[in-house]
Structure formats: C-alpha cells, structure tokens
Amino acid sequence: MKKNIFAILASGSLLSITPAFATTQAEDIAALKAYFAERWPNVKDGDMSNGAYSLSEDKRINWESMRDFPPYEDHLAIGEEIWNTSFKNGNTWASCFGDDPSKIRNRFPHWNARDKKVETLEGNIIQCQKANGEEPFKAKKGKIAYFSAWLASQANGQTINVVVPQDDPDAVAAYEAGRQFFYAKRGQLNLSCADCHVYQSGYYARGNLLSPVRGHTTHFPVWRGKWARSGGDGFGTLHRRYGGCNSQVRAKSFKAHGKEYSNLEYFHASMSNGMTINAPDYRE
C-alpha cells in the first residue's frame, strides 16, 4: 500500500516536470504544415517562403512589380566586397567560415555543443571580427545585413535543415526555449509571435496581410519598404525584425544575437525546414 502511494507520488512529480509540450522538432514541423495545409489547401507549402504574397493575388502583383527592379542590388555588391576584404591582421573571412561563400548561410543557426549555445550567422560574423581585432559591425542593419544578405544569396536554392540533436538535452532545451518564446504572449498589448504568424496569418492588421511562420527565415535579411521609408536603407537582419515585433506589442526588446533571440531563431528557422533559401527579398 505504502509502496503504491509512493509510486503515485513519484509519477505525479514526474508529470509536473514534464514540459507542457513534449513534442520534438520533427513533430512540431509536421503539425504546423498540417495546420496550414488545412487552412489553405490551395497554397503550396513551398510557396509560403513568399510569405503573405502566397496568400493574396493583389499583394502578389504589387510585390512582383517591386522585384522587377530590386532596390537592394547595390547593397548586395557591398556585401560581396566585404567578403573579399581581408582583415588588418591579414586574415580573411574564410579563416572563420571556410573558403566557399555558398556553404555558409545554410550552416546556421546551429547548436554549438562545446559552448552550449545556439550560433547564428550574424552572431558569428561579429564574433569573427572580434577574434581578429576588427571593429565589429552594428548588430541589426547596415553592413552586417549587406554581408549576410550576400552570403544568403550565394546559398539560394539550398534546402533548409536546422538540426536539433535530440540526444543533447541542452540543445533540446534551447529549441524549447525558442518555442516558448514564440508562443508566449508578451508586452502591454499581450500578443505572441504565434498570434499573428500562426493563428491570424492570412488576416489583415490594418493594410498588412499577416504572413505564415512557415517560410519566414528563407529570405532574410530582408529589404523592407517600411525600413527604407524610416530613414537609411531597407535592409535588416532577422534579429532587427524580432526587436521591431517585440516593440510593436510594447514588450522590451532583447539584445540582438543574445541568448533569447538566438534560441528563438533556432526554433523559428526550424519551422522552415524543407524549404529553399530565396534571399534576399523585398517585403512591404
């Protein structure tokens, strides 16, 4: 009898430490694909990397006419120049990332088992500069975005496959932290990333058609009309977008390339697994 009680107590305590959503990365992706397929049976999964433009013919026509003369070509050229410029100490970017610029974008984000953290492309660009005694780029826009966008453009057509090693509990925990961040309501307006980009995707907030999360990270850094209009150019990194979103719901944004956003990117990019890179791209 006593033993039984202990067994019950033990199983109870086990239940309480089991995460609320004990699903794996593969299960999460499958569930999300099924959810969108049910909502939009006529939209091809692969087309979702074109964001909201996969959901509205009107929006698509405007977008396609914008892409006839991409506003970001000159900035991509700056990105290529950066790749070809050596550091003052004589080292090149290849010393951090390898020789082939087409084999860089798609290695990120990834789990660094030694340092127990998620590494992102932009975070490692800054790390590489620091390691070589260079003044690091600003974290969210400008040169870091041009460079990252050029690297992404070299990887166009490759299939995204973010790996979460299931046998490494720290990696799984980082992925789950990113998932919790994505689904948690935050800020004074009490909205989660998922509120707009899962449940209400396809609906309009004012004139903005909300895009589905699947396909989000295929085309970053993006050139946003909104950013271009706010002064400077339109290029921004994924973490710039995170900060903007958080601020819009009146939550304090987190540091670009810090733990919170890197974990978020780990989950967020995972949700585009199986899709092809098509960067950079124009967005409203």
Added chain:
Amino acid sequence: MKFQSKSSVVALAVIAAISTVNVPLASADEALIAKGKEVSFDRKKGNCLTCHQIPGGTLTGNIGPPLIAMKARYPDKAQLRADIWDMTKRSPDTMMPPFGKYGVLTESEIDAVTEYIHSL
C-alpha cells in the same frame, strides 16, 4: 406676500436650472461618444481599426469582427465594457489586448470607448 413671490421665483429658477441640466446631459453623451471615437481611432490609444471594421474607418483590418449592431450583440453595456477592459477573462487566447487590465487606456477612456462602440 413679497417674500412668497420671491421664494416662488427662486423655486422657478431652481426648476429651470434642473430642466436645463437635461439638455446638456444629452450633449454630454454626444461629447462622450465623440471622445470615444477619437480614442478608438487613435493609433496610440484604442487603435481598434487595426483589427475591426468600423463605419467611417479606413484601412481597417479583419482579425476581429466588424463593430456593427453592437446594441443587439451587447444588450448589457456593462458586458461590453468588461470585454474591452479584459477580453482574456472570457477568452484567454484572444488577440484583443486587455485595454483596462494592462492600462493601455485609462478608466475614463474606456468609459468613452464603451459609449461609442455601443452606439454603433
């Protein structure tokens, strides 16, 4: 006699004053509704048009239901106010910000918005 007439004048004046109060009361409602509309349309306040269609509003979203026939949908105005104040109470997953609970609007702004929305 003189006294009496004086007091009846006072009484009349009081009655007049009370009855004129009724007139500004009606326009006070209108003023409240006008204030409510202003707060509802203000992007930094209610910003209702982001999600709701409202007659007279342009570039409206469609995340929430159009705000029409509100008296039929909310026979009890207090329920409408309670939903504006904190919709998460009835529907935890709602997109609608808890305008009162989280202090997005002040209590008097919520009174005005309730009055305006209920008039639609």
Added chain:
Amino acid sequence: MKQLLSTVLVALLAVGMISSALADEAAYKKLHAEAVVANDKAKEAGGEWRDARDKKSKFIECGDKKMSILHAAECYAAKGDYKNAMKYAEMAKSQGELGYQQAIQQKNAGPRH
C-alpha cells in the same frame, strides 16, 4: 505685536510647506524604489514591457522631451512636481508587476493547433 504674530504665522506656514514637500519627496522615493524592484523582477522573468523604464522609450512627455514612464517620474520629481512624479512611478511599478505576472502565466506557452 501684530507684526510678530504675522511673522510667526508666515514662519509656521513655511515650515508646514517644507515638511509637506519633504513628505512628498519621501513618498515618491519609496514608490520609485518599488517600481525598480518590480521591473527587476519582470526582467528576471523575461517579461519587461517597452515603456516602463527602457532608455529608448519615447512614451511620456516631460518638458520638451519624450521618455520612458520611470524616467518621466524622475524628470517630474526633479522639477518638484511630485503629483506627476508619483503618478508615473506608480504606473511604472504597475507595468513591472503586470509584466512579471504575464511572464509567469505564459511560462508553459506552446502550440495549440
């Protein structure tokens, strides 16, 4: 005699005003400290709000500048306007408390599709 009386009165009044100003300042400082604690707690939970005390916030006007709620409280306190200083310190405290509660409530957030 009359002069003495009025001097005493003026002095009493002045003392009264100074002591009530001191009381205002003390009450404000207490509330300000509580606001800081509340927002530290929200930060710890990952639930801070945009306008409570972030230097980048441009939410409340004080003088000809826009700033966070807690910075506005400090700005008004520096001007001796304790009525507004208290109001904004209270608001910043409330945002810290609400942000913390929200973060705790959302701790196990996940997909519901």
